[in-house]
Amino acid sequence: MQHLASSNTQRHHQNVFQVIETYYQLTKPRIIILLLITTAAGMWVAASGRIDPLLFFATMTGGALSAASANVINCLYDRDIDYVMERTRHRPLPSGRVQPRDALLFAIALAACAFTLLTVCANLLAAMLAMSGIVFYVLIYTHWLKRHSTQNIVIGGAAGAIPPLVGWAAVTGDLSWGAWMLFVIVFLWTPPHFWALAIYIRDEYAEVDVPMLPVIEGNEETTKQIWLYTLLMLPATVLMVYPLGVCGVVYLGIAIGLGWIFARKAWELWHAPDDRDAARSLFKYSILYLMLLCVGMVVDSLPFSHYLTQIAADRWQTLVGMLGIL
Numbered sequence: 063m064q065h066l067a068s069s070n071t072q073r074h075h076q077n078v079f080q081v082i083e084t085y086y087q088l089t090k091p092r093i094i095i096l097l098l099i100t101t102a103a104g105m106w107v108a109a110s111g112r113i114d115p116l117l118f119f120a121t122m123t124g125g126a127l128s129a130a131s132a133n134v135i136n137c138l139y140d141r142d143i144d145y146v147m148e149r150t151r152h153r154p155l156p157s158g159r160v161q162p163r164d165a166l167l168f169a170i171a172l173a174a175c176a177f178t179l180l181t182v183c184a185n186l187l188a189a190m191l192a193m194s195g196i197v198f199y200v201l202i203y204t205h206w207l208k209r210h211s212t213q214n215i216v217i218g219g220a221a222g223a224i225p226p227l228v229g230w231a232a233v234t235g236d237l238s239w240g241a242w243m244l245f246v247i248v249f250l251w252t253p254p255h256f257w258a259l260a261i262y263i264r265d266e267y268a269e270v271d272v273p274m275l276p277v278i279e280g281n282e283e284t285t286k287q288i289w290l291y292t293l294l295m296l297p298a299t300v301l302m303v304y305p306l307g308v309c310g311v312v313y314l315g316i317a318i319g320l321g322w323i324f325a326r327k328a329w330e331l332w333h334a335p336d337d338r339d340a341a342r343s344l345f346k347y348s349i350l351y352l353m354l355l356c357v358g359m360v361v362d363s364l365p366f367s368h369y370l371t372q373i374a375a376d377r378w379q380t381l382v383g384m385l386g387i388l
């Protein structure tokens with residue numbers, strides 16, 4: 063009898079773990095990681111490298127809960143097309159591992175916890191921005207644009223550019239130029255990021271009648287627009303340094319180095335629009351690029367980087383002075 067009881071207990075624990083894992087997967091956790099990295103970049107740049115640990119932890123947790131809520135509602139809304147596409151059919155809702163009603167209750171609970179945590183530990187602006195990200199992603203992107211416009215991910219992509227605003231607002235209580243520069247960088251990064259993937263899985267979106275740009279306009283037009291957005295995004299990553307002075311020489315070096323590789327990949331894809339390997343390479347690199355760019359911002363916000371920037375600025379002033387004399 064004792065053996066039977068212990069094996070029942072073991073089975074119960076396994077079931078509990080499986081349920082937790084299933085609801086964890088429902089939140090699309092790997093996407094949330096990069097959303098949080100952009101949130102952290104907003105916090106470190108806004109705080110010039112000096113962040114209260116409790117505020118940092120609370121903002122990261124609130125950001126994760128709000129993005130999780132948004133992703134769960136997105137999966138709830140898209141379960142019909144997710145059931146058809148090979149890439150998404152094994153997700154918790156289309157596979158039947160989670161019921162729609164339970165997913166909705168889970169999303170509401172996540173959003174309520176996020177709002178409460180951000181309001182209490184950060185401020186109301188950060189909490190309202192997080193909620194606006196959920197509303198924009200669910201209503202503007204998932205419900206309205208995704209199934210009706212080839213510009214769905216451009217306009218809807220604004221939702222994904224809100225997390226750095228949440229981080230900045232949590233630290234300063236407002237949204238200055240630096241916050242909006244981060245928003246613009248992620249906003250302009252999104253089309254190259256996603257359209258490279260959309261080229262790679264174009265047939266899946268065609269099968270479910272989602273009008274992604276490669277499905278409607280073809281790969282040539284899509285890769286041209288990827289190149290154009292890349293040409294807009296790369297200067298924006300440098301503008302954060304001058305004249306706003308938001309980031310310094312460490313960030314500038316990283317931005318130019320990483321940007322060169324991004325530009326080369328986007329250029330190669332534009333000249334080989336049907337090369338699925340080139341499309342997949344740009345998609346994968348776009349994630350690494352944004353991750354490392356944000357790490358560069360954090361490193362640049364540290365006191366040591368301020369010291370290097372000051373030396374570089376002094377040398378620059380001396381050089382300008384000498385040229386003025388000549």
Ligand code: HEM
Nearest residue numbers: 092093096097100149215218219222223248252256259349
């Ligand atoms: C409307 C805008 C966006 C669209 C349509 C989009 C679309 C996608 C899709 C379809 C995938 C593949 C996911 C999968 O197959 O499970 C993906 C992967 C990913 N996206 Fe985006 N994305 C967008 C914006 C963003 C933003 C703003 C971020 C973060 C700042 C981001 C970070 C990621 C990451 C990290 C992955 C890789 C996840 C993995 O490895 O499973 N995406 N994206």
Ligand SMILES: CC(C)=CCC/C(C)=C/CC/C(C)=C/COP(=O)(O)OP(=O)(O)O
Nearest residue numbers: 093128129132192195196199221222224225
């Ligand atoms: C502040 C805040 C909460 C902001 C929300 C940020 C957020 C959750 C952005 C998600 C962007 C994204 C990965 C969209 C893909 O949706 P999709 O439906 O095209 O992807 P799928 O087909 O893989 O489901």
